[in-house]
Each structure stands twice: as structure tokens, then as C-alpha cells.
Amino acid sequence: MLPLDLxxxxxxxRLIAIVRGGNPxxxxxxxxxxxxxxxxxxxxxxxxxxxxxxxxxxxxxxxxEALLGAGTVLTAxxxxxxxxxxxxxxxxPGVTEAVAASRALGLPVLAGALTPTEVVGALxxxxxxxxxxxAGQGGVELLRAxxxxxxxxxxxxxxxxDAVTARDFLAAGALAVGVGSPLVGRAADGDPTGLSDRVSxxxxxxxxxx
Numbered sequence: 759m760l761p762l763d764l765x766x767x768x769x770x771x772r773l774i775a776i777v778r779g780g781n782p783x784x785x786x787x788x789x790x791x792x793x794x795x796x797x798x799x800x801x802x803x804x805x806x807x808x809x810x811x812x813x814x815x816x817x818x819x820x821x822x823e824a825l826l827g828a829g830t831v832l833t834a835x836x837x838x839x840x841x842x843x844x845x846x847x848x849x850x851p852g853v854t855e856a857v858a859a860s861r862a863l864g865l866p867v868l869a870g871a872l873t874p875t876e877v878v879g880a881l882x883x884x885x886x887x888x889x890x891x892x893a894g895q896g897g898v899e900l901l902r903a904x905x906x907x908x909x910x911x912x913x914x915x916x917x918x919x920d921a922v923t924a925r926d927f928l929a930a931g932a933l934a935v936g937v938g939s940p941l942v943g944r945a946a947d948g949d950p951t952g953l954s955d956r957v958s959x960x961x962x963x964x965x966x967x968x
Contacts (some may be wrong), residue, residue, distance in 0.1 A: 761864055764847050773849040773934055774800070774914065775960075776937060777792070777806070778830075779806045784950075785812045792949070800942075802816070803830045814844055817844030840865075849889060850867065851953055857885055868936075869885035869889040888915045915932050920961060
């Protein structure tokens with residue numbers, strides 16, 4: 759696989775779908791449904807059941823160019839296993855050892871940060887972009903405040919982002935947003951009720967922002 763240009767992927771799609779579930783088969787079906795429905799930048803959280811297997815099976819089903827990533831990556835071992843499963847990028851909840859380890863593996867990293875000090879730390883460790891997490895803590899005003907001293911940093915708000923706040927974050931200068939349950943619902947646990955409707959809402963939102 760060629761290295762992923764994560765910034766270009768984020769800028770063109772404006773949305774990462776986050777899949778975290780307790781049912782591996784349902785999680786895999788959810789990933790495939792999202793990608794085949796046009797939301798093709800998908801993060802599979804390692805906090806979900808058998809997440810590495812979900813990534814590997816999704817990779818096999820979708821091919822080498824699918825924009826699959828691993829989320830909740832905490833350690834160097836997590837990063838290595840994610841790469842072996844077929845993740846093309848890594849997402850961390852904070853500035854952990856996984857940031858530098860992922861970069862050493864050639865994987866771009868969306869590293870979690872909430873404060874100016876954490877943003878600096880993420881950049882120092884080699885983060886490709888900064889995951890503003892949990893974004894719901896400070897909302898759009900936090901993003902605006904951080905963009906003042908860091909105007910060139912690509913921020914991706916995650917956590918507490920729904921269809922309303924996603925539009926606000928994108929309008930305030932976010933490169934993209936990461937959305938979990940407001941998009942996925944309980945599909946990754948085996949209940950896909952309403953998933954197609956939510957996909958339509960978020961696809962329209964992302965296209966409007968592009």
C-alpha cells in the first residue's frame with residue numbers, strides 16, 4: 759500500500775466515521791456499509807471487540823486502497839498490531855507513545871489533544887493532525903481559541919460531535935470532524951436501525967462543507 763496522505767483525505771471528505779462495537783460481525787458490516795454508502799474514511803476503535811480482526815477483514819473485503827484506520831491506539835504494540843491488520847492511519851486519544859511509534863511505522867497519526875500544551879506535544883511527537891478531544895468539553899469556542907495561536911494546525915474535533923455541532927465546527931475552521939454514535943448508532947452492536955438515514959444526513963453535511 760502507498761502511504762496515505764491523511765491531510766488530503768481529511769480535507770476532501772471532511773468526516774471520519776468512528777466504529778466501536780461489541781459485536782465484531784456487526785462492526786464489520788457497519789464498516790462495509792459506511793464505505794459502500796460513500797463515507798469511506800473510517801476509524802475502527804481498538805476498544806471495540808476483536809477490533810484488529812474487524813480491520814483485517816474489512817481490509818480484505820475492500821482492498822488495499824480503502825481508507826481504514828485504527829483508533830484508541832495507546833501503545834507502541836497497539837500501533838504495530840494496527841499496521842499489521844491493515845490500518846493506513848492511527849488515531850490516539852492523547853499524546854501517547856503510539857504517536858512516535860506509528861510515525862516510525864510510516865503511518866500518519868491523528869493525535870488527541872485538548873490544551874495548548876497538549877497540541878504542542880502532539881506536534882513535537884510527529885502528529886499529522888490534531889484530534890481535538892473531547893471536543894464537546896469546549897465546543898466551537900475552544901476550537902476558535904486554539905486556532906488563534908495555532909492557525910496552521912489541522913484540527914479534527916471528536917467527542918460530542920453530532921450533525922448540528924459538526925456543521926459549526928467545520929464552519930469555524932476544522933479540517934474535518936470525527937463522529938461516532940450520532941452517525942453509527944448501535945449498528946456496530948447489531949442494531950442498524952436508522953443507519954442509512956444518518957449516513958444520508960452526514961454525507962450531505964460533509965458535501966456541503968467541501
